[in-house]
Amino acid sequence: MRSLSYLLGSLSRYFPHSQSSSTPHLTFLLRSMATSTAAGPINPSNTRLGWIGTGVMGRSMCAHLINAGYSLTVFNRTLSKAQHLVDMGARLAQTPHDLAAQSDVVFSIVGYPSDVLQVLLDPVNGALSGLRPGGILVDMTTSEPSLAVEISTAASSKNCSSIDAPVSGGDRGAKNGTLAIFAGGDEAIVNRLNPIFTLMGKVNYMGPSGKGQFAKLANQITIASTMVGLVEGIIYAHKAGLNVASFLDAISTGAAGSKSLDLYGSRILKRDFDPGFFVNHFVKDLGICLKECQNMGLALPGLALAQQLYLSLKAHGEGNLGTQALILALERLNNATLGS
Known part of the structure; x- marks a missing residue:
C-alpha cells in the first residue's frame, strides 16, 4: 500500500480548493482504511x-x-x-x-x-x-x-x-x-x-442496534416462567412424598427437561443459593421486560407473576442470592421446607 502522505498529496491535487476542509476527514478515512487493511482478522497481536x-x-x-x-x-x-x-x-x-x-x-x-x-x-x-x-x-x-x-x-x-x-x-x-x-x-x-x-x-x-437487548429480554421472559414451573414441580413432588432428587433425575430426559433444571435443580436441593445470576438483577431485567410490554401493548401474565415472586425475595432481603432462590418464595407460600 502506498504511503498515507502520498495518497493525501494525490487527493489534494485533485481537490485543491477543498483541501483545508476535507483533509482532516480524508486523513481519518485513509488511516481507518490503512489500519483495517493492515490489521486483518482480530487476534491478540493487533487488538x-x-x-x-x-x-x-x-x-x-x-x-x-x-x-x-x-x-x-x-x-x-x-x-x-x-x-x-x-x-x-x-x-x-x-x-x-x-x-x-x-x-x-x-x-x-x-x-x-x-x-x-x-x-x-x-x-x-x-x-x-x-x-x-x-x-x-x-x-x-x-x-x-x-x-x-x-x-x-x-x-x-x-x-x-x-x-x-x-x-x-x-x-x-x-x-x-x-x-x-x-x-x-x-x-x-x-x-x-x-x-x-x-x-x-x-x-x-x-x-x-437494540435487537440484541430485545432478544435477551425475550430470553429472560422464557426463563422466568420456566423457573416458576421448575420450583412449583419441586414443591408438588415434595408434598406428594416423592424423593425429589429421583424425581428431577427422572424428568431431566423427558419433555420437562430444561437448561434451568440442569443448572439449578441440584443447587436447589443442596440449598445452594450462591448467585450465578443475582435475584436483584433478574428483578431489574423483568422490570425492563414489563416496561417494553407496556410500550408494545402486550399482556404476558406469566412474566408478571414471575416478577412478583422474585420481588418477594427482594422484599425478604434475598436480592443478592441466585435466581434459584425462587424456591424460598414457594416454600413460604406453602408452609413447606424441602430441607437439605
Whole structure:
C-alpha cells in the first residue's frame, strides 16, 4: 500500500480548493482504511481489549481472553474484584476513560442501565470519551433497547462503533465459555469480533442496534416462567412424598427437561443459593421486560407473576442470592421446607 502522505498529496491535487476542509476527514478515512487493511482478522497481536465490570460473569469471561493471549485492561468500581485478573496479567485502569484510551475494543458488563450510562457515556470519565476513532464498544449488560440505540448513536458521532451483546448461561456458561450471546448492531462489526466472542460462547446476530437487548429480554421472559414451573414441580413432588432428587433425575430426559433444571435443580436441593445470576438483577431485567410490554401493548401474565415472586425475595432481603432462590418464595407460600 502506498504511503498515507502520498495518497493525501494525490487527493489534494485533485481537490485543491477543498483541501483545508476535507483533509482532516480524508486523513481519518485513509488511516481507518490503512489500519483495517493492515490489521486483518482480530487476534491478540493487533487488538487491545478493555473490560469494565469484573463480577460473577465478567471475571470468568475476562479469564478466557487473557488465556487466549489478549492484552487486557480492566476496570471495576470494587478494586478487589479485579485483583484475580491483575494477578493473571491484566492491567488495572482507574477510570473507564483511561481504560478506553488504552484499548481498541471495550467490553462492559455491569448491573443496571444507569451503570451502563455512567461507565460508557459519562462525558468526563466514560469509556466513549477516551476511545479513539475506529474503536468499538461492546455492552454485554442486560439493559434497555433504547439505551443501546443511544450508545450506538453517540459512538457513531465519534467515528466509533457500538454493539449490544447481552449474554445468557449464568456463571457456569461464563466459566465454561458456552454463553449464548445476542448481538445487535452492524453485522460486519459483529462478524469482525467473532474471534473474541468465540472465546466466551456462541454469538447470534439478531439485527440492528437494540435487537440484541430485545432478544435477551425475550430470553429472560422464557426463563422466568420456566423457573416458576421448575420450583412449583419441586414443591408438588415434595408434598406428594416423592424423593425429589429421583424425581428431577427422572424428568431431566423427558419433555420437562430444561437448561434451568440442569443448572439449578441440584443447587436447589443442596440449598445452594450462591448467585450465578443475582435475584436483584433478574428483578431489574423483568422490570425492563414489563416496561417494553407496556410500550408494545402486550399482556404476558406469566412474566408478571414471575416478577412478583422474585420481588418477594427482594422484599425478604434475598436480592443478592441466585435466581434459584425462587424456591424460598414457594416454600413460604406453602408452609413447606424441602430441607437439605
